[in-house]
Amino acid sequence: MDVSEKVKDYIFKIWIVLSTLAVVTVVVFILGYIFKNGSKAINMEFIFDNPKGMPIGSEGGVFPAIVGSLFLMAIACIFASILAISTAIYTVFYCKSNKIESFIHLIVQCMAGIPSIVLGLFGYTLLVLYLRLGRSLLSAGITLGIMIFPYIEVRVEKTLREVNKFVVDSSYALGVSTGYMIFKLIIPLCRTDIISAILLAGGFAMGASAPIILTGAVIFAPIPKSLSSPVMALPFHLYILTGEGISLEKAYGTALVLIIILLLINIISVVLNLKGKEYR
């Protein structure tokens, strides 16, 4: 290697290290800032009490929003993963035509590209108005589910394709059907990876506010009693607290609660993902 190549290589290395450092610094700064400002607001009352005061939210806690967000995430995950896992299984094991496969990939990619507020509008028109589900937990959950569907589909499909080809062939060589193989061999094999993908997407759903503004999130509601009740959600609560200038301190507290929940979900997802790698 001549000198100029060495210099180029050196500069490139510095560039990479600096870029990584910059990103890490920004993330640490954001987290640190929210922890510093949010920790003042957080105590048992904040976590386990209803929002109170006038305007509402200026005192009290965020308990209904925590529960609401978890419910929304659960519904979004259930709705999206049923569709996403089925789609992934179809494209990997049943679809024999390259054209159909490319078409499915195109659709999934397009779905991932739809702005979340547009999805919100779609959910509002179809679910809230046309299907008369109302502004409810169910409408908002399904809208979030549509949003995270492509993320789950892509990751599950990748996991299914990574299954050792010889293992799949060995199963075919025993004469068992594709369906039996999927339920008894492939899904158990990929289970941790699939759950990890669903959790990660669920975290994404929990943090989103645009799709739920029009479809189910409200400024105040008690813990939802049924799927047709409106809900509170952490990101929407945060938006209201800041946007309406109700309480910046409570807003930071809400943000911190949201981030802690998301971090926990992501950590579980990463741990599961690492565990899943053993089998391949």
Place this chain on the structure above:
Amino acid sequence: MDIIKIKDLSVSYGDKKVLNNLSMNIEKNKITALIGPSGCGKSTLLSTLNLMIEDNGGSFEGEILFKDKDIRSYKKDDIRRMIGMVFQKPTPFPFSIYKNLTYAPIYYGIKDKNKLNNIVESTLKKAGLYEEVKNDLNMKATKLSGGQQQRLCIARALTVGPEVLLLDEPCSALDAKNTAKIEETLLKFSKDYTIIIVTHNLDQAKRIADYTFEVSQGTVL
């Protein structure tokens, strides 16, 4: 008696012809070794015999008779039940040894615990693995050594009661000691099963095969 008769078989992947006008017969309850330089179509020939070729995007012309009936007139599942296959690399399912061996029988409707236990025990004995693992049937199969894994795969192929066993270089990833064990196992098989084995090792063919077939030249040695 010839259990498999191949007549003017040509196999191709898309435009690429891998085998051309091959004819040969496989005698029942004998060991037939397929040899030849790599890329000459030995493995392709094997995967044609249990119709795996179609799943892998290939196609074939000509005639393959299994027990004097065209192979295409059987259902795919039935063909694969009657013609088992073991691959080059050991491919245990990442479950317990017991579950590896009951995977296919349960699919074919055997629910009775005693029957399943019998299948597990008898196939492990046939594959010469029973004594080594009889106390660890719930151990994960991926924890076995490479040679043990390959014998487990042979046992797994036997669980559905095949008449023919196809082996695609089953010893290529194994050391001499494990290779000898598998060869010994295969020699014992020939009274119950017809065996077709692909090998790149001429000595191995000489040690175990009743017939050796040179695929690239289409001749019996």
